[in-house]
Amino acid sequence: MTTAIDKIAAADPTAPVAVGRGRRSRGLVRGLLPPLVVGVGGLAVWELTVKVGKVAPFILPAPSAIWEQFWLSRSVIWQTGLATGANALVGLIAGALVGILAAMAASRFRLLGEVSIPVAAALNALPIIALAPILNNMFDSTSSIPRRVVVSIVVFFPVFINTLRGLREVDPTHRELMDSYAASGWTFTRLVRLPGALPFVFTGLRQASSLAVIAAVVAEYFGGLQDGLGSRITSAASNTAYPRAWAFVVGACVLGLVFYAVALGLERLATPWRSR
Amino acid sequence: MTAVALSGVGKVFNAGRADQVVALTGVDLTVESGQFVSLIGPSGCGKSTLLRLVADLIPLTTGTLTVAGKPARKARLDQEYGIAFQQAGLFEWRTVLRNVELPLELRGTGRRERKRRAEEMLELVGLADFAAHYPAQLSGGMQQRVAIARALAVHPPLLLMDEPFGALDEMTRERLQDELLRICAQTGTSTIFVTHSIPEAVYLSDRVVVMSPRPGRITDVIEIDLGPRSEATRQSAGFFAGITKVRRALRGTPAPASASAEVAAG
Numbered sequence: 001m002t003t004a005i006d007k008i009a010a011a012d013p014t015a016p017v018a019v020g021r022g023r024r025s026r027g028l029v030r031g032l033l034p035p036l037v038v039g040v041g042g043l044a045v046w047e048l049t050v051k052v053g054k055v056a057p058f059i060l061p062a063p064s065a066i067w068e069q070f071w072l073s074r075s076v077i078w079q080t081g082l083a084t085g086a087n088a089l090v091g092l093i094a095g096a097l098v099g100i101l102a103a104m105a106a107s108r109f110r111l112l113g114e115v116s117i118p119v120a121a122a123l124n125a126l127p128i129i130a131l132a133p134i135l136n137n138m139f140d141s142t143s144s145i146p147r148r149v150v151v152s153i154v155v156f157f158p159v160f161i162n163t164l165r166g167l168r169e170v171d172p173t174h175r176e177l178m179d180s181y182a183a184s185g186w187t188f189t190r191l192v193r194l195p196g197a198l199p200f201v202f203t204g205l206r207q208a209s210s211l212a213v214i215a216a217v218v219a220e221y222f223g224g225l226q227d228g229l230g231s232r233i234t235s236a237a238s239n240t241a242y243p244r245a246w247a248f249v250v251g252a253c254v255l256g257l258v259f260y261a262v263a264l265g266l267e268r269l270a271t272p273w274r275s276r
Numbered sequence: 277m278t279a280v281a282l283s284g285v286g287k288v289f290n291a292g293r294a295d296q297v298v299a300l301t302g303v304d305l306t307v308e309s310g311q312f313v314s315l316i317g318p319s320g321c322g323k324s325t326l327l328r329l330v331a332d333l334i335p336l337t338t339g340t341l342t343v344a345g346k347p348a349r350k351a352r353l354d355q356e357y358g359i360a361f362q363q364a365g366l367f368e369w370r371t372v373l374r375n376v377e378l379p380l381e382l383r384g385t386g387r388r389e390r391k392r393r394a395e396e397m398l399e400l401v402g403l404a405d406f407a408a409h410y411p412a413q414l415s416g417g418m419q420q421r422v423a424i425a426r427a428l429a430v431h432p433p434l435l436l437m438d439e440p441f442g443a444l445d446e447m448t449r450e451r452l453q454d455e456l457l458r459i460c461a462q463t464g465t466s467t468i469f470v471t472h473s474i475p476e477a478v479y480l481s482d483r484v485v486v487m488s489p490r491p492g493r494i495t496d497v498i499e500i501d502l503g504p505r506s507e508a509t510r511q512s513a514g515f516f517a518g519i520t521k522v523r524r525a526l527r528g529t530p531a532p533a534s535a536s537a538e539v540a541a542g
Binding site: 171173174176177179180181182183187191192195196198271272273274 | 328331333352353355357359361363364365367368369370378379382410411412
């Protein structure tokens with residue numbers, strides 16, 4: 001059938017299934033339909049519970065009220081979302097780069113590898129909550145650096161651990177084979193270690209992408225420059241504008257999903273042998 | 277011309293320590309050019325160790341070893357042999373074609389020549405249509421054929437194989453055996469083939485080297501003369517006689533009384 005029908009059917013899961021549609025779009029519908037049904041159903045139950053049960057808005061606002069606020073504040077959400085997104089992105093790239101380089105160094109030198117795991121674990125146990133106010137005092141109140149540093153620290157650990165595992169896991173057959181070709185050192189790293197570690201790197205990046213947004217939002221709860229989603233959530237909540245606070249939480253959620261989806265897309269592009 | 281010559285070769289792992297293991301002792305073996313030699317024996321008899329010594333993947337402890345008239349290390353650096361293992365060991369991030377190209381790439385062969393040779397090798401193993409596929413898209417038998425194509429890509433005078441068909445089902449295995457013999461005959465490659473299947477060793481080989489463990493050593497060398505192989509060879513009396521000979525050598529029991537009975541039963 002034509003692709004036009006595919007698009008309509010994919011966009012509207014309730015549309016009747018056209019005969020002879022491509023496998024791809026049928027998979028898409030099948031993959032999207034259950035979460036959509038659960039999501040819409042969940043929202044309906046939520047709305048009903050709040051309306052019928054007369055739940056106070058400071059406990060739980062109705063989805064319709066949140067949506068209303070979301071629509072009213074859409075330009076602010078967009079602006080603050082961009083600010084938070086920029087912080088998350090810069091922190092993510094910096095943390096991931098340091099994580100990957102540290103993992104390469106740790107896999108190259110045995111001693112460094114043995115020392116680095118406990119250090120990285122300690123860094124991971126470091127509570128971001130404790131760190132944010134300290135960093136905020138270290139820099140100007142107009143600086144975005146504290147939040148970006150917090151994000152990179154949070155991002156570092158999953159990227160480092162996953163990359164290190166990927167670099168260490170070398171198939172013994174691959175090693176013997178490369179020995180038989182008299183290929184060692186950088187040639188071995190370039191042809192076997194790095195491509196073999198790529199799926200692991202992306203597993204780390206995928207975990208890190210959502211964490212980056214969470215860290216960027218939460219870091220703002222503790223002062224510093226107030227131009228992101230986090231500051232709007234706290235100020236709305238302190239003004240008892242709960243539906244508005246929730247609207248910004250939804251904005252943060254969407255931002256996290258965008259980061260995750262981009263990471264997933266990059267993974268598909270970079271490791272074509274796994275997605276076929 | 278001699279492809280591989282070993283004399284007085286021994287290998288000791290962890291020498292001088294409490295967990296010292298004598299893996300091989302007093303191995304003398306010559307493989308003539310174009311010959312197909314199988315190494316057979318129970319687990320722990322050192323057949324894989326012997327293959328790795330020839331490949332210079334591990335250093336030998338005693339004796340001398342030459343490959344194509346050169347010391348083993350020089351032969352490895354010159355890529356005088358191709359090697360295939362029980363695991364196909366393909367690089368899953370490279371397409372089939374790029375896997376076969378790898379040894380040529382490491383040799384510094386030009387892009388166009390590399391592609392031509394790799395395609396020729398894939399043609400040889402009957403996988404020309406799968407050049408653009410990734411290894412994960414192939415069956416185990418097809419992956420093993422790619423591994424053989426890769427081992428042959430540099431046109432090595434010697435092919436080393438460590439139970440390459442061990443993980444395959446019987447039907448695929450027999451088909452690949454025939455394919456391997458055809459390729460070896462076509463290219464004039466000498467082969468050392470490690471296996472623990474007696475019929476496989478007899479069917480493929482000009483000579484079957486029988487080994488024994490603790491310490492690993494050669495106990496017998498059995499000449500096989502079945503002429504050009506075909507489907508009928510697998511049913512022939514000579515084939516079964518060869519199997520009986522190898523089996524008896526493996527058991528180390530020269531019992532002539534039961535010989536005829538075993539041939540009839542086999």
